[in-house]
Amino acid sequence: MGHFASRGCAGRFAQRLLRDVTMNSTSILRRLGAVCALGLSVMAAPLLTPGAFAAENNAAKSQSAEAKAAASKEAPKTQDHLILSKNGGMVVKGQIVEETASSVTMMVEFPGMPAVKTTYQKSDIVEIKRDQPAEASASIAPKAADKDKKKDDPFKDKVAPTATAEDDAAKIMVVNLEGRLGWDYSVTPMVEVFEAVDKEFNDLDSSGNVRDEMRQKNIVVFKIKSETSPRQGFDGFFAAEKFAPVFEKQFEKGRRIVFWVEEALGGAGFLPMLSPESYWKSDGIVKGAGNDLDKFDLGDKMVNEKQISLRLGHAEGIPIKGGYGEVGVAVVRALARQSNWLVVRMEGGKPVVLEREPTKDDYAEHPNWIILKDNGQGQYKDKMKTEGNDQLELKAEWARNLGLSKGTCDTVEDLAFAFGVQRNWKEIEKPKAQEVLERRKEDVKRAFELINPRPTQEVDMGRLWRDLEEIRDGQTYEEQRRAQGRRIQTLQQIQGVMTKYKEIFDPEGQQVAQLSVRIEGIKQEMDLARKAFQRAQEGQR
Amino acid sequence: MKTWTRRIGVWAACVVGALAVALTPARALADTIVLKDGTKIEGTITDEKPDFVWITVKIGELKKPRLVNRSEIKEIVRDKPADGGAETGSKPEAGAPAGGKDGEKAAPRIPEGATKVAVISQEEMVGPFMNADAFKYAVSLIPKDQKPDIIVMRINSGGGALIEVPKLMDLIQKDLKPEYRVVAWIESAISAAAMTAMNCEEIYMMKRGNLGGAVAFSMTGPGKAQAMKDEGLEMVLKLGEQIAKNGRYDPLVIRAMQEFMALSANIDEDGRVTWQNDENGQFLVNRKDRILTLNAENALKFKVSKGTADTLPELMTLMGVQEWVEVGKPADAHMVEFRDNVQKAQVELEAIQQKLNIVISAANATQTQKDRDGKFGEARRLIERMQSLVRRAPSLEVYSGLTPEQFRRMFDELERMRRGTGGGN
Numbered sequence: 001m002g003h004f005a006s007r008g009c010a011g012r013f014a015q016r017l018l019r020d021v022t023m024n025s026t027s028i029l030r031r032l033g034a035v036c037a038l039g040l041s042v043m044a045a046p047l048l049t050p051g052a053f054a055a056e057n058n059a060a061k062s063q064s065a066e067a068k069a070a071a072s073k074e075a076p077k078t079q080d081h082l083i084l085s086k087n088g089g090m091v092v093k094g095q096i097v098e099e100t101a102s103s104v105t106m107m108v109e110f111p112g113m114p115a116v117k118t119t120y121q122k123s124d125i126v127e128i129k130r131d132q133p134a135e136a137s138a139s140i141a142p143k144a145a146d147k148d149k150k151k152d153d154p155f156k157d158k159v160a161p162t163a164t165a166e167d168d169a170a171k172i173m174v175v176n177l178e179g180r181l182g183w184d185y186s187v188t189p190m191v192e193v194f195e196a197v198d199k200e201f202n203d204l205d206s207s208g209n210v211r212d213e214m215r216q217k218n219i220v221v222f223k224i225k226s227e228t229s230p231r232q233g234f235d236g237f238f239a240a241e242k243f244a245p246v247f248e249k250q251f252e253k254g255r256r257i258v259f260w261v262e263e264a265l266g267g268a269g270f271l272p273m274l275s276p277e278s279y280w281k282s283d284g285i286v287k288g289a290g291n292d293l294d295k296f297d298l299g300d301k302m303v304n305e306k307q308i309s310l311r312l313g314h315a316e317g318i319p320i321k322g323g324y325g326e327v328g329v330a331v332v333r334a335l336a337r338q339s340n341w342l343v344v345r346m347e348g349g350k351p352v353v354l355e356r357e358p359t360k361d362d363y364a365e366h367p368n369w370i371i372l373k374d375n376g377q378g379q380y381k382d383k384m385k386t387e388g389n390d391q392l393e394l395k396a397e398w399a400r401n402l403g404l405s406k407g408t409c410d411t412v413e414d415l416a417f418a419f420g421v422q423r424n425w426k427e428i429e430k431p432k433a434q435e436v437l438e439r440r441k442e443d444v445k446r447a448f449e450l451i452n453p454r455p456t457q458e459v460d461m462g463r464l465w466r467d468l469e470e471i472r473d474g475q476t477y478e479e480q481r482r483a484q485g486r487r488i489q490t491l492q493q494i495q496g497v498m499t500k501y502k503e504i505f506d507p508e509g510q511q512v513a514q515l516s517v518r519i520e521g522i523k524q525e526m527d528l529a530r531k532a533f534q535r536a537q538e539g540q541r
Numbered sequence: 542m543k544t545w546t547r548r549i550g551v552w553a554a555c556v557v558g559a560l561a562v563a564l565t566p567a568r569a570l571a572d573t574i575v576l577k578d579g580t581k582i583e584g585t586i587t588d589e590k591p592d593f594v595w596i597t598v599k600i601g602e603l604k605k606p607r608l609v610n611r612s613e614i615k616e617i618v619r620d621k622p623a624d625g626g627a628e629t630g631s632k633p634e635a636g637a638p639a640g641g642k643d644g645e646k647a648a649p650r651i652p653e654g655a656t657k658v659a660v661i662s663q664e665e666m667v668g669p670f671m672n673a674d675a676f677k678y679a680v681s682l683i684p685k686d687q688k689p690d691i692i693v694m695r696i697n698s699g700g701g702a703l704i705e706v707p708k709l710m711d712l713i714q715k716d717l718k719p720e721y722r723v724v725a726w727i728e729s730a731i732s733a734a735a736m737t738a739m740n741c742e743e744i745y746m747m748k749r750g751n752l753g754g755a756v757a758f759s760m761t762g763p764g765k766a767q768a769m770k771d772e773g774l775e776m777v778l779k780l781g782e783q784i785a786k787n788g789r790y791d792p793l794v795i796r797a798m799q800e801f802m803a804l805s806a807n808i809d810e811d812g813r814v815t816w817q818n819d820e821n822g823q824f825l826v827n828r829k830d831r832i833l834t835l836n837a838e839n840a841l842k843f844k845v846s847k848g849t850a851d852t853l854p855e856l857m858t859l860m861g862v863q864e865w866v867e868v869g870k871p872a873d874a875h876m877v878e879f880r881d882n883v884q885k886a887q888v889e890l891e892a893i894q895q896k897l898n899i900v901i902s903a904a905n906a907t908q909t910q911k912d913r914d915g916k917f918g919e920a921r922r923l924i925e926r927m928q929s930l931v932r933r934a935p936s937l938e939v940y941s942g943l944t945p946e947q948f949r950r951m952f953d954e955l956e957r958m959r960r961g962t963g964g965g966n
Contacts, residue, residue, distance in 0.1 A: 207613050208578040244749060248851075299761070302768040302801060305832040306756035310699070310731045313751030313834035320837055321748040321851075329836065513892035520896045524903040531912055 081129040082106060096130070104128065170217040170421035171201065173428040174260070174412060177224045179441060181268045182239035184226075186503050189440035190246050196432040197255070210254035219419060220433070221258045221412075224272065227265035230290030234336055236267030237315050240274075244318065247274045260415065261396075261405070265289040269335065269394075270315065273322040273404070279415060280396040280405040287335070287393040294338045312336055327351050327402050334373045334392045342373040342392060344402065351402050372398060444501060451497050451505065464494050477533045484526045491515050491522075572596065573618040574609055582609065586617070611854065651687070656862045659689035659869025660726075660853065662876050667701030667733035669887070669940040673708035675879045677716065679872040687868040692721045693856070694741070700732025702940065703757055706780065713740040714787050726856055727752055727846075731834070736781065739788045739795060745856055746837040746846045753834030755781070755798040774800070791816045794833070794845060803829035806843050814844045879934070886930040886937055893930075897923045901958065917959040924951050 080096045082104065098105040104125060175193065177185055198204055203214040210218065228236025250257055259272035261280045266289025272278040293308040312333060319328025330353045334342035343354040345368045354362065358369045374380035376390025399405035409415045416425045452462040460466075468490045473480045495515045498506045506512055574582040574596055584598035594609050594617070651657060661679055663671045683689060694713075717723045725738035727750045735755050738744055746752065757769040757777045769777055781799050785792040793816045797804040805822025807815045816822070820829065826843065827833040840846035848859035857865050897920055904916030931943045938944045 206580045206582075207576050207609075208580070209613075298764065298766040300758065300765075300767050302756050302832065303758045303766040305801070305830070306732070306754045306758070306768075309832040309834040310751070310754035313731065313753060313836055314729065314749075316836040317747075317749030317751060326838065329838070509888045510891070513888050514895075517892050517895040517899070521899045524899050528903055528906055532908065535908065 078131040079109065079134045080106065081132050082125050083127040083129070093132075096128070168424065170219065170416070170419065170425040171428055172219050172221060172412060172416060172419075172421075172425055173197065173200065173431045173433065174221045174223055175431060175433045175437065177222050177226050177268075177271070177437070179226060181226050181228050181236070181266075181271070182242070183229075183444065183504060184441045185437055186440075187242050187246055188503055189436055190243060192436045192440070193433040194246070194250055194255070196436050200428060200432050204253075208253060210256075212254070215254045215256060217421070219256045219258055221260050221415060222271070223260040223262060224264045224268060225262040226268040226271070227263075227289050228267035230266065232266065232289075233291035233295065234266075234288065234293045234311060234315075236289060237270055237311070238267065240267040240270040241314060241318065243271065244274055244321070248321070251275075258415070258419075260409065261286060261399070270318050270332075273319045273324055273328060273332075276323040278399075278405055279407050279409045279418060280399050281410050282396050282408050284396045284399070284405075284408075285393060286399070288391050292338050292391060293336045308337070324404060327353055328404065330355055331392070331394065331402060331404065335394075338390050339375045339377070340373070341371070341375055343369050343371050344398075345369045346401060353402075444504060447497050447501050447505070451494050462494075464490055464497075477529065480529060481526060484522050484529075487522055488519050491519050575615045575618065576609070576613050577615045578613075579615075651866050651868070652864065654864060656691060656857075656865040657687060657689045657868045658691045658693060658853075658857065658862070658865050659683060659687075659872055660693045660695055660867065661869065661872050662695045662697070663734070663737075664697045664876075665699075665701075665880055665884075667698055667709070667737065668705040669701070669883050669934075669936045670880050671696075671698050671701065671705070671709070671734060671737070672879075672936040673705060673712045675876065675936060676709070677712055679875040679879075680717070680869075682871040682875055683869040684871075689721060689869050691724060691860070691862070691865075692717060692869075693724045693726050693853075694738070695726045695728070696730045696734055696738055697728040698730060698734035700734050700754070703733060703777065704939075706733050706736045706784075709737045710740050710780075710784060710787065713737070724856075724860070726850070732756070735798060736784055736795070739784050739790055742789050743860070744788075744840070744846045745859060746840050746849050747851050748837050748849055750837045750840070750846075750849070751834055752840055752845065753798040754832055755795065756800065756832055768800075790845065793818055794843075797827045797833035799832075801830055801832070803827065804833060808843075812844075879936075882930075883934040883936060886934040887941075889930055890927055890937070890941060890943070893923050893927050901955075904959075914959070917955060920955055921952070924948065924955065 079093045082092045092106065094106045094109040096104055096106050175197075179185065197220050201210075201214070201218040203211050203218050205211050228239050232239070247257060257275045257277070259275050259278040261272050261278060261284040263284065264271060264286045269286040269288070272286070293311060296304050296308055298304055298307065315332045315336060316329045319325070319332055322328065324331075330342055333340045333355060341354065341356050343356070343358050344351050345366050346352070347366075352366075354369070357374070358371070362369060373392040374390070381390065394402075394404070396405060396408045400408060407414075407418045409418055412427050416422065419425075448459065448462070450462045450464045452459050453465055455461040468487060471483050471486050471490070473483045492515075495512050498512050498515075502509070502512075571583050572586045574586075574594065576582070582596055582598060584596040586594055586596050594611065594614065596609060659680075661676065663676065665671060680692070713723055722743070723741050724743045724745065725741040726745050726747070727738055728747045729750060730738040730752045731754045733755070735752050738752060744752070757773070758766045759769070761767045768774075778796065778799060781795040782792045784790075785795045793802070793804055796802055803818060803820045804827040805817055805820055805825050807817070807823040809815070816826075824843070826839070835843070835845055837846070837849045841849055848856075850856035850859050853867065900916055900920045900923065904913050904920065907913040907916055927943065928948050931937050931941070931948075
């Protein structure tokens with residue numbers, strides 16, 4: 001019978017088959033972050049209290065010397081006032097440092113505390129009063145002379161969060177995704193992670209969606225240092241694809257999710273593209289793990305190409321859904337096959353890509369084509385512009401240039417700045433979501449230590465299998481019966497562990513089914529032995 | 542069994558529901574919107590639009606209007622003042638299931654003029670899971686008063702058996718198209734699933750969607766495959782041409798999915814797409830040494846798909862359907878149950894076959910005829926269990942070879958073994 005090849009994520013038949021087989025100048029980035037900040041401005045006036053200040057996270061302790069110095073300066077003689085439409089016409093006082101068509105950014109002043117840079121949408125402002133007489137008690141805000149300076153370099157203000165009332169501050173929850181994708185963390189714990197996120201943020205409405213006013217403020221950051229097994233090669237992608245519906249559900253309900261890339265290898269490299277918001281550490285990297293698709297071999301070139309094509313069809317959907325468009329698709333293709341090209345030039349700050357070798361005409365038209373990845377053949381063998389051996393290694397600078405990264409951030413403070421929440425944020429310490437992941441990781445590790453059928457260099461044979469091997473029959477019928485009973489019990493324990501962690505150890509249920517065959521064999525042996533024993537007893541009588 | 546259990550469950554639910562209504566004291570006119578997360582919003586519906594509903598909720602003496610997106614709504618329960626009683630009827634809403642969770646509740650009232658849409662999922666391997674007979678039966682489960690105007694085949698399949706493709710093609714072309722507007726909505730349609738989808742003139746993709754990779758092959762050994770050649774390939778290419786004709790696609794598109802073929806496209810200023818069998822067109826779609834799989838963006842760009850939608854309301858908007866109601870939940874419920882049965886049966890059948898061998902071995906090791914008969918009795922029960930599994934997953938008759946005739950042979954063989962080695966029986 002002829003078959004159409006079935007892989008996809010669903011085809012069991014083929015699954016079996018498969019089994020066999022920065023402008024990196026920090027200041028430039030921060031400037032970009034500032035632009036972003038305008039779009040993500042914090043609306044409400046910060047209600048600063050000493051208590052809230054004290055309660056702020058320890059990042060507050062790391063205020064820059066500059067900010068502290070500013071805090072000790074004399075107050076200016078005049079203030080600007082913003083009368084807001086919210087909170088019964090609340091008046092916010094301070095120094096306006098920047099004004100655009102749609103927003104006003106102000107160093108908001110509070111008695112005895114450092115000024116807090118806050119951006120207000122003009123739609124929320126009833127009136128702007130400039131150069132009003134300063135209140136005597138107010139202000140440790142920057143001198144008026146600093147105002148122009150800050151306009152020139154708004155990044156000078158980038159310090160660790162100072163304080164505002166907790167209700168008003170943006171909350172950043174950093175959850176580390178570490179280890180092997182699909183093993184150390186998988187879909188089930190990820191669902192639990194988001195349940196923990198919802199509980200901790202406590203920001204859902206009666207429909208289960210994130211309340212509108214919290215959608216920008218409550219931010220989950222998944223910091224990735226993860227990989228899929230090199231043995232899986234490109235097919236590690238399918239482990240990442242399984243996560244897509246989980247994340248999509250969260251986006252639908254309005255959860256703001258950001259990926260922060262430290263190291264994402266193999267299938268893990270696709271995770272950041274699930275979200276339209278991804279930031280990279282300055283040494284962040286995405287690259288393949290194990291064989292790429294050019295190594296795919298079922299012994300028939302056309303069948304190989306079909307298998308490669310359908311895999312790419314799946315993989316390309318991730319950047320499309322994430323909003324990375326044709327550039328994201330081109331990156332996926334370059335990651336997938338050694339023979340694929342990725343050639344880029346920047347035009348108006350945006351990338352233009354070619355997926356072939358640039359011709360003389362191309363260079364004549366635009367001399368600034370950069371080969372990020374060649375096909376590794378002929379003169380290009382091992383002569384890539386990026387590192388690696390004819391395989392794409394995507395690093396922070398080009399991730400940024402290609403639009404896959406919104407910015408390069410090495411600390412949570414950098415992220416907060418890039419998010420546009422500046423000083424008005426707090427990091428959630430020891431998030432419950434992290435505990436969920438850690439606990440699950442530990443549980444899976446312990447489970448594997450019980451049921452690992454074959455010893456490896458890293459892990460011994462599972463204890464339950466060792467127990468099984470050590471069961472001795474004994475001399476008498478009763479001893480033998482007990483031994484068989486213990487064997488069945490041990491096999492059922494293994495089945496229990498496999499069923500509990502089915503998505504990792506036995507997604508198709510075949511292992512458990514095979515164990516049931518083995519149990520059946522023992523039961524048949526026991527039955528025959530019992531009958532023989534009974535006959536012997538009857539004979540003796 | 543499961544179906545009966547469910548029917549009994551539904552019947553019981555109806556009784557409980559009727560009792561609840563009977564015991565509820567008369568109260569003021571109120572509508573209840575039940576959200577998908579189970580939340581109930583009680584109040585008076587004041588306005589309804591295709592995408593949302595306004596409901597005025599009373600809090601104390603205060604009346605507060607609230608906007609609810611239809612995509613969040615599971616159902617709307619309306620109280621009717623006409624007879625003064627508290628008759629509760631569930632009315633399907635756009636974007637909401639027609640008949641509750643199982644789609645087996647009382648028939649929904651359908652707004653006059655609303656387009657009726659049935660979404661029937663087609664998932665997993667073509668043949669055992671994505672199966673023409675099961676699909677046909679599923680459609681037959683839709684009550685006549687809910688007869689849909691549109692059938693949306695929501696496809697998520699990595700392909701499968703070639704022999705199922707003509708069956709699905711005939712079902713779509715001869716049975717469904719004359720009666721309904723048939724649409725393929727694709728999460729993933731690879732290989733045989735792509736061939737099936739392309740019988741539809743209207744294809745819509747989900748953003749992560751993919752369509753293509755339709756090289757026919759057979760396995761020649763562990764980890765070894767061979768693409769169809771010669772007469773087999775000719776036949777499959779002809780099938781592709783017929784499908785292209787059915788779906789009104791350029792046959793070159795399907796062919797580039799089936800075998801190595803260069804394909805490029807031109808898009809004129811009116812947006813018309815023309816195809817050519819080389820790499821020289823305006824846009825290179827497929828290199829001569831590769832197999833075509835389209836993603837959502839290029840499927841749309843080259844007009845193989847008519848649009849990209851991740852939700853049913855988005856799909857309806859793209860299809861130009863203003864007012865619509867989702868019907869035919871029993872059809873999809875059947876497909877879900879069917880696939881579940883096939884999945885369980887596949888795993889269990891393999892194990893039972895091995896157990897059968899063990900039991901027969903044990904039978905041969907028995908010392909008495911009584912014990913031996915006992916073992917053959919066990920073996921018989923295992924075969925009966927297999928029959929039961931296949932009855933609930935009938936596609937396995939074809940795809941596991943477990944036809945009634947095969948079962949008869951198995952029983953006969955078992956009996957022959959019981960007699961043949963029994964000595965004197």
